[in-house]
Structure formats: structure tokens, C-alpha cells
Amino acid sequence: MAIRRGRGVAAVNYPTGMNLGGDPSQALVHSTPTGNFMVTLSSVDLGQGLKQVMAQICAETIGVSADLVTIDTADTDTGPHCMGTFASRGTHRIGNAVIQAATEAKQVMLEVAAEELEVNVADLETDGAGNIQVKGAPQMSISIFDTALAAHFKRGRSISGRGMFLIPRSYPETETGAMKPSTCYAHACTVADVEVDDETGEVSVVSVKNVFEIGRALNPRMVEQQLIGGSWMGISHALYETTEPYYPSRDGGGIDFNEYLMPGPGDLAETEIIVLERPSSDGPFGAKGPGEMCANPQIPAVANAIFDAVGVRIDTLPITPERILRALKAQQAA
């Protein structure tokens, strides 16, 4: 009887957005009198940081810093329609709507600035630090603060924009399955190292090395949080979780966090996150949706590592100590 070590690999891809489309989201952007920007949505932040990433997308588009952007969501009396926060769609779909709205608002802002500076609007650019300047002649500039004031109180212009992003519906061809299920795909490859106690069947995940390709990482710290959380969730799914531990009996399922098994902080594997960025052709600044994909490759990687360690295949999730012990027993009997 011994602790036996093994390693396994898995590689996956994942579609961004609602399968087969029919997948719209809208955004509205407007400036306050002093050149702050409001983004109005009905989208839901689940705790993953949707509001922050939308602020950065709007800020990048307009050419201001993200702290000047406020996200107003999710009130159905004020926010325009969003399909919802699911299917790894938030950053991609809503982000594209925000870019469109912010681009329209920026155009009005530049037009007002052009009138104030008495130059051609096509010659203007934002400097990313709160000013609008003439390309190649940055000494000719006006602050966004002053531009917004002029728009409100002098020029009678609304610095605002509307954004809509829709992936149209695709209907699968019934006999061949020809269809357009998604626009872009994220990718991952995970290598898991495990130790299996062949006396108890207990598995501990020593380390997971996750390589994720997610399009552009719009905010790497939030990407990190989501990918680490996802990796933990994948390990939990592989080894611990079921609502029906005595299936086919439906009795005895966990009803709280004491009974429903998940790994605690002490069970967290050493987790490495490496991010590759191949910009998607249709995402906001090349982003894709990594939210769901990041919890998937750990499951087969752990399963394959267990086989590598003890030579038994458990093809039923979760891979519990009981299932491993039964398989080891069958292996010895064979």
C-alpha cells in the first residue's frame, strides 16, 4: 500500500456566447456636464467583475481613464435589453455594444471639441489622459471636461451614443447538423499532478498547470481571479461533487455546505495560470469568453492523472475514493 503519483493532460475549446445566436445586448452611453461617462445597461454582474470590464472598454473607446466611467445596471426601467449573463457572453456581447455606444458618443464629443477649437473634426484625437488634441499638434487641445461643459451649456449637444450587438439566430440543418453555433472559441490545456492513496482511494491534486487562450485579457487581474476560481471548480467537479451521492436513490443529498462535498482552502492545488492572447476577430478589443471554459480541462486531466497513478479508469463523475477502491479491487481480482 502506497501513495502513488500520476499526471494527466487534457485540452479543450469553448464557444463564446449563446449557442446558435439570437443573442443581443444593448448599451447606452452619455456624458455628464463635467465629462464623466455613464454606461447604462440591464446586464447583471454575478461577482465576476462585469461592471469593471465594461468601464475599461468604454474608457478605452472614448479615450479617458476608467475611473471616469460609471456603470449603471441593472434596472429594467432605465437599462436597455441584455439577453443575460451566461454562456460566456458578457464580455464579448455587451462589450461590443458598449464600444458601439461609446464610439457614437465620442463622435459627438469630438464634433463639439472641433467647434470649440475651430478645427476639422477628422483632425482630432483623444490623448487617453482627459484631453482632445489636434493630431500632430498636441498644443492645440481642449479638455474633455471643458468640451462636455460646452456641449451642455453652449452648443446644445448631447454627448451620447447607442450600442447594439446581435449575433443572429442560426438554425441547424436537421439531417446534417450544419449550423453556426458560435463566433469565437477560447482554448485551454491543463496538466494535473495527483497523488492517490491506493489503500483509501483518496486523491489529492498536487498541482494544476493551466494554459488558457482567451483572446485578449482585458483586465489580467480579473482574468486571474476567474481562471483560478474556475480551476478550483473543475477539481471539485472531478473529485467531490454530486447532489445524489446514493443514486439511484434520491435520498441523502447534501443540504448545506457541511454535507455537500467540495474542497476547502486546505485542499487547493498549487495552481499555475498561463494566458495566451489570440485576439478574436469579432470581440471587443479581441476578447473572447473564458468564464466557463476555465472550469473544464481540470476534470479529464485529473481523471487521466488518476489512471496514470494507479492504472484504473473511473469513467463516472465524481471520482470518489469508493469508486477508485472498487476499481482497484477489480483490478487485483483480474
Add this chain to the structure above:
Amino acid sequence: MIRLAKQYFADQRDDDLNQIGLGLQRSDVPGHVTGKTAYFADRNFPRMLHLKMVRSPHHHARIRSIDTSEAEKQPGVARILTHKDVPHNVYTILILIQVGPEDEQVLAADKVRWKGEAVVAVLADSERAASEAAAKVKIDYEVLPAVFDMDEALKPGAPIVNEHHGNNYYTYDSGSHRKVRFGDVEKGFSEADHILEQTYFSSPIEHAPTETTGCIAVPEGNDRFTCYTNTQAMFFTLDNTSIILQMPGHKLHFVGGTVGGGFGGKVDVTVEPIAILAAKLTGRPVSFIYSRQEEMQISSPRAAEKIVIKDGVMKDGRLLARQVTGYTDAGAYSRHSPYGAQKGAAHYPGPYTVPNVWIDTYCVYTNRTPSSAMRGFGVTIADFALEVQMDKLARLIGMDPLEFRFINAYRDGDMKAHRQKTEGAALIECMQEASKAADWPVAEKYLKMSSYGEV
């Protein structure tokens, strides 16, 4: 702990943006970690009622009678709701994207189809009063045979779980399952050096959000109702509520957007319609919040799945043919499952280029808790099955599992089984980086490959 491997795809990326790429702290984080963020349940309203659901103790039963007379006499009880109070009691949420039929009851009328199905809603001044009154509701059931296994459910003569479907599977426009057909899978098998057919299973799992599903519905006095909710989809929930309550959308005002974790578990529209109905019928604010027990055993889990994969592979590592039959256990009602099973069909054969592919995916009804969306919907268990299968195939032909994946990895321009050309592939580069990071050596030729395709 994160490392951006910037050397990959640098030629396709413009890295001189100002705000994009900054690891800025989320503006809502200080509120979250100091307990100042307001979630829906932090609101309190004068005269607020609490809703407690009376649920079926049986997996499958006919309802002979419902007697609420004792419960109505309990102190603090304001109102008791049954199916008779719900204007459009039989619904399905995907009807909004024209995926029917309506197959689920807001409150059970004649039958219950899973243990935990909602039958009677009790409204009282406190949670305790509501729970005590709920215990006094008397429901007479005639227990019916139940089926908990997809294979059993699909056998002729199995008890019909849901009469709205007529069969124990969802009927697509393509028939009893969604199909993908590409190349000639039988020819592929006949030419293959090895055939491997394996079956994979999974159990339902819980989303386990920190914050349980719930909402507070408030009558505004002007015939409008404000619903503070943690739904993942505001208008999806509002529009379904509008259908169920036969109430025009302009009467409904949903406020949300701050949620303590969803993971797909908060897209089912299970609390808002009944809470708003209760607010309408009592004229009082109504709170309906799942207990942790309800969150774990009543709210939809991820579906149990069964996946059969048959592969034909050559000794040199090329996958010639892949046939997949996927079964998604929807439980008693559709919710999002017909969509999930279909998403699976589009996902196979995984991120590999296989010339001959045959996919059938089924959405099956059983008397288990209705399953629905969850992070990785339609894909997570498919990836488990596919990637364990890939490991088995590699070992079968005596090849390194990572090198075996390089040989079959899809690249830009490759035609997928569902007839879309691959674009933006990056599997090869992920595996190259994993090989280095994990010190998993592969032959030099694989490190020289590119997702850009043959150059």
C-alpha cells in the same frame, strides 16, 4: 500566479492600448469586502410577507386533493396560493426563443413529477409562521411509478414522465435527437487500425453560489410591481413573468445586477413570478428566498449525462472516425435542457479535426430534479468524456497523450463537423506552452506546429 505569454500571437495583437490590459481593481470590491454592498435581500419593507413553498414528497404522483383550511387558520398567515391563482400556470422559459412546448407548472395542479415540485405557496408575516403553516397543508397523493434512469426512461413501456412531450425525450425538428453528420463514419471505422467504444457518466452537481436564489416583490401602489432580484438575466425573467402572470411588461420593474454568484443557477425564473403574484394578491411586499436546502436540492443542478464515444484511430495517431451519442437528463421538465443537449451536438467531436463524424444528442425526461443551465452547459461533461477517451486512444496505440492531441488538433481553415471553417484556433499553442510549463516533453516537430495552418 498569472503569467501572460505574450510571445504567442504577437503578430495579431496591438499591445499599446491605454485602459485595456490594465489590471485595475474592480470598483465594487471595497463594498464587497467591507460588507457595504447591498444585495437584494438587504432590503426590508414594512409589512413584508415571507413565502414558503409546500413541495411534493413524491417523485411522481397524482394529486387527489389539496386542503389548505388548517393552514389558513395559522397565526400570521396572510394568503395561500395554489395553481388556481396562477393566470398562466403551465409555462416553459425558452418559449421566449420559440423553444416549446410549455411543459412545467408554476404550482402543481393534477400531478407532481419530481420530489420537491412546488404545489402550494404559503404567505405569512414571518418565515417561521410561513413554515409552520406550510406544515399544515394537507395534500392527498396517489403515488405513481417513477423512473430515474435515462436508459430505463427510453425503453418502450416506461412510465411517461411529462405528458406535454408524449415521449420521455425532447422532440427536435430533427426528431428524437439533434444530429450532426459529416463524412462517412462507417467507412472510417472500416479503415481504422483500432476501434474504441467507451461510455461515460456524470452525476448532477449543485451551483453552490454564496447567495441563494431569491427576490423581493413590492407593489408600488400604481398597479406596477418592483422586483428586487438576483436573476442572471433581467429581461428574460421579466418577460417570462409577464407571460406567466398575463401581466403587461410595463407593469413590471426589475432591479438587480448585484449577485453573489450564479454559475448558471439563476436563469430558471422560479421565484419572481410567484412572488409578484403574491404581492399583487395581498397588496404587500413579498420575500421569497430559497433556503440553502432548497438551493442544493430544489434548484436545478447540472444534468446527469451519459456519453458513448466510438472512435476509429490509425496506428500513426490520426483519428479517422468519431461517433458520439450523448444523453442529457433533463429531469422532469425542459427548462434549458433541450438547448444544452443541442449545444453538445455542436461541440463534438471536440477541438480536433476528424474527417468522419456522427453525432446524436438526446434530451431525456426522468423523475429527477429538473436540471438546467450551469457553467459549461452542454460542454463540461462532453469534455470529460472526450479527453479521457483521447487519453485511452493514445495509450491504445502506444503514443504520448499530448503528441496524440497535436496530431489531431484543429487549425485555421479546417472544416468542422457542423460545417464551419475553423478560425482563431489556439489549441496547439496552449499545448506547446503546457508542454514547456509542465515539463512534459514532446517531439520538436510538435513545438514547431502552428494553429495558422499549413504554411
